[in-house]
Amino acid sequence: EKFKEGLTKTRDSFVGRMNELFAKYRTVDEDFFEELEEVLISADVGVTTVLELIEELKDEVRLKNVKETKDIGPIISEKLAEKLDKTGEDAHLNMQEDALTIILFVGVNGVGKTTTIGKLAHRFKEEGKHVVLAAGDTFRAGAIEQLEVWGERVGVDVVKQTSGSDPAAVMYDAIHSARAKRADVLLCDTAGRLQNKVNLMKELEKVKRVIAREVPNAPHEVLLVLDATTGQNALSQAKTFREATDVSGIVLTKLDGTAKGGIVLAIRNELDIPVKFVGLGEGVEDLKPFDANQFVYGLFQ
Numbered sequence: 001e002k003f004k005e006g007l008t009k010t011r012d013s014f015v016g017r018m019n020e021l022f023a024k025y026r027t028v029d030e031d032f033f034e035e036l037e038e039v040l041i042s043a044d045v046g047v048t049t050v051l052e053l054i055e056e057l058k059d060e061v062r063l064k065n066v067k068e069t070k071d072i073g074p075i076i077s078e079k080l081a082e083k084l085d086k087t088g089e090d091a092h093l094n095m096q097e098d099a100l101t102i103i104l105f106v107g108v109n110g111v112g113k114t115t116t117i118g119k120l121a122h123r124f125k126e127e128g129k130h131v132v133l134a135a136g137d138t139f140r141a142g143a144i145e146q147l148e149v150w151g152e153r154v155g156v157d158v159v160k161q162t163s164g165s166d167p168a169a170v171m172y173d174a175i176h177s178a179r180a181k182r183a184d185v186l187l188c189d190t191a192g193r194l195q196n197k198v199n200l201m202k203e204l205e206k207v208k209r210v211i212a213r214e215v216p217n218a219p220h221e222v223l224l225v226l227d228a229t230t231g232q233n234a235l236s237q238a239k240t241f242r243e244a245t246d247v248s249g250i251v252l253t254k255l256d257g258t259a260k261g262g263i264v265l266a267i268r269n270e271l272d273i274p275v276k277f278v279g280l281g282e283g284v285e286d287l288k289p290f291d292a293n294q295f296v297y298g299l300f301q
């Protein structure tokens with residue numbers, strides 16, 4: 001239900017245009033496909049993905065001998081779901097049994113990183129887990145305080161140092177504090193400067209090195225947070241971060257705020273990094289594990 005609600009803008013625009021298309025073209029022909037291509041591109045699905053999708057649809061239509069556009073709807077949703085869930089994997093996180101799980105969050109300022117950390121902390125708490133937050137964005141003014149606000153709201157501890165201190169030192173402290181508290185999960189914020197890729201890379205590498213020295217094989221997840229409302233820009237951010245560090249999953253925020261939710265497809269298909277969570281609102285409950293079938297269902301129903 002939350003999925004459907006969060007996708008309202010995308011669905012209204014997408015379904016509206018699809019219905020126009022089906023009304024305009026009764027038979028499946030080249031003109032129909034051309035216009036379908038435009039509809040998908042305008043939903044921010046991304047040119048590469050759209051072209052692939054159209055080719056696959058054409059093959060399927062030929063194979064199944066589909067002549068009328070009214071019969072093509074289910075095939076489109078099936079293909080979209082396939083593109084989103086290429087390996088059949090779900091949104092599961094690499095959680096450690098009976099040991100501290102460390103999750104690092106990366107992404108540029110304003111994408112919803114802090115909010116996502118707060119929402120995820122809430123989610124883990126609801127599951128009965130003991131959560132600690134690490135205020136690793138020591139660069140942006142207000143970032144530490146903002147994380148503390150979330151810590152209070154959700155009722156979890158925040159490990160911090162003063163603004164401007166070394167993020168790697170914050171992580172070191174946070175790991176020791178989390179261990180002393182026998183915490184299950186440590187969620188780590190990081191600075192989101194993209195202006196200087198070399199610095200970003202160096203900082204992330206140092207943070208990761210310190211974490212791995214304290215906890216072998218950690219961080220267990222590196223989640224890249226992207227803002228769906230920035231469309232194709234989110235895709236290029238993702239490419240930059242992927243060059244800077246290993247990203248294990250994506251959190252796509254603000255899907256509720258865009259009519260171009262097709263960006264999920266572009267990200268999934270062009271980056272080959274699983275989308276693990278989506279943000280569907282500003283509230284603490286508005287972070288949902290990503291599910292390809294629910295997403296496609298939410299688009300069409």
Ligand code: GDP
Pocket residue numbers: 107108109110111112113114115116253254255256257278279280281282286
């Ligand atoms: P950060 O700079 O990356 O830490 O971004 P913030 O967590 O401060 O979020 C920036 C703004 O986006 C805030 O006003 C959040 O309430 C808002 N936001 C974050 N996630 C979502 C979401 O899924 N939906 C909506 N509508 N707003 C969101």
